[in-house]
Amino acid sequence: MTSSSNLTPYDPPRVWVWDQASGGRFANINRPIAGPTHDKELPRGQHPLQLYSLATPNGVKVTIMLEELLALGHKGAEYDAWLIRITEGDQFSSGFVSVNPNSKIPALLDCSGPTPVRVFESGSILLYLAEKFDAFLPEDPVQRTECLSWLFWQMGSAPYLGGGFGHFYAYAPSKMEYPINRFTMETKRLLDVLDQQLAETAFLAGDDYTIADIACWPWFANICLYNQYDASDFLDVKSYSHVQRWAQAIAERPAVVRGRKVNRTSGPLEDQLHERHDTSDFDTKTQDKLTPKE
Numbered sequence: 199m200t201s202s203s204n205l206t207p208y209d210p211p212r213v214w215v216w217d218q219a220s221g222g223r224f225a226n227i228n229r230p231i232a233g234p235t236h237d238k239e240l241p242r243g244q245h246p247l248q249l250y251s252l253a254t255p256n257g258v259k260v261t262i263m264l265e266e267l268l269a270l271g272h273k274g275a276e277y278d279a280w281l282i283r284i285t286e287g288d289q290f291s292s293g294f295v296s297v298n299p300n301s302k303i304p305a306l307l308d309c310s311g312p313t314p315v316r317v318f319e320s321g322s323i324l325l326y327l328a329e330k331f332d333a334f335l336p337e338d339p340v341q342r343t344e345c346l347s348w349l350f351w352q353m354g355s356a357p358y359l360g361g362g363f364g365h366f367y368a369y370a371p372s373k374m375e376y377p378i379n380r381f382t383m384e385t386k387r388l389l390d391v392l393d394q395q396l397a398e399t400a401f402l403a404g405d406d407y408t409i410a411d412i413a414c415w416p417w418f419a420n421i422c423l424y425n426q427y428d429a430s431d432f433l434d435v436k437s438y439s440h441v442q443r444w445a446q447a448i449a450e451r452p453a454v455v456r457g458r459k460v461n462r463t464s465g466p467l468e469d470q471l472h473e474r475h476d477t478s479d480f481d482t483k484t485q486d487k488l489t490p491k492e
């Protein structure tokens with residue numbers, strides 16, 4: 199457990215002042231102020247839906263949802279997926295900020311009507327698409343509420359898993375026992391919440407695959423199947439057998455396989471599709487799809 203010798207002493211000043219040198223790995227993108235840093239319009243493609251994103255777990259939720267909608271035959275879900283390189287500050291362009299004032303991916307622009315509709319926050323985007331296409335959201339009020347409860351559970355939990363556990367275990371300049379204990383405790387508790395639910399039901403909200411699964415899967419599959427943060431052993435992810443069963447089943451869905459590739463810039467080249475403008479892009483050689491910066 200925590201001992202005081204693991205803690206770096208810090209005597210906070212009366213008023214916090216932005217020290218740009220102390221931002222660690224994300225020093226170039228972390229800022230205490232909102233708004234654009236530079237003028238640049240976003241590109242616009244031919245499809246009704248324009249997605250500006252990156253294949254982090256929050257981004258993958260949306261590309262899986264869009265690929266699932268297309269797999270169901272919803273032609274109106276055709277989309278252009280543009281790459282937003284957050285480590286290079288693309289999320290602070292004037293164009294991006296006009297679609298998401300919070301400067302975080304994913305951001306969606308629905309251009310199917312007379313006036314484009316902006317949608318930001320991955321949970322809001324999933325709900326917007328589910329309602330627009332009447333899919334992956336139960337109609338029955340009780341089941342719908344259960345689905346939305348899990349959706350919002352995920353939205354509330356992600357900062358503990360990613361910003362808390364992932365940050366202090368994998369990204370912080372040094373390993374500190376106190377925050378790692380704090381967020382490991384919470385991450386394992388979340389895994390147990392999921393495991394106990396999935397011991398009772400096939401999917402999170404019952405028998406059917408819904409936006410609750412689409413929201414949760416990228417985060418929990420990343421740590422349970424893909425060793426994100428190099429933490430599989432540390433978190434003992436194999437012990438959550440129901441989560442493993444659920445994560446594996448969803449990983450095998452063709453739309454999920456496609457959705458994971460969109461806007462991905464790391465990992466094996468064959469799993470990277472930096473931009474997606476057409477279903478046939480998945481068939482084209484990845485190398486041809488690399489943007490000039492690669």
Ligand SMILES: N[C@@H](CCC(=O)N[C@@H](CS)C(=O)NCC(=O)O)C(=O)O
Pocket residue numbers: 227228254255256257284289301302303304318319320321
């Ligand atoms: N609650 C937001 C979180 C989005 C988020 O944290 N996006 C990260 C990548 S996963 C991002 O864009 N970070 C860039 C930054 O913080 O500047 C959502 O679910 O949409």
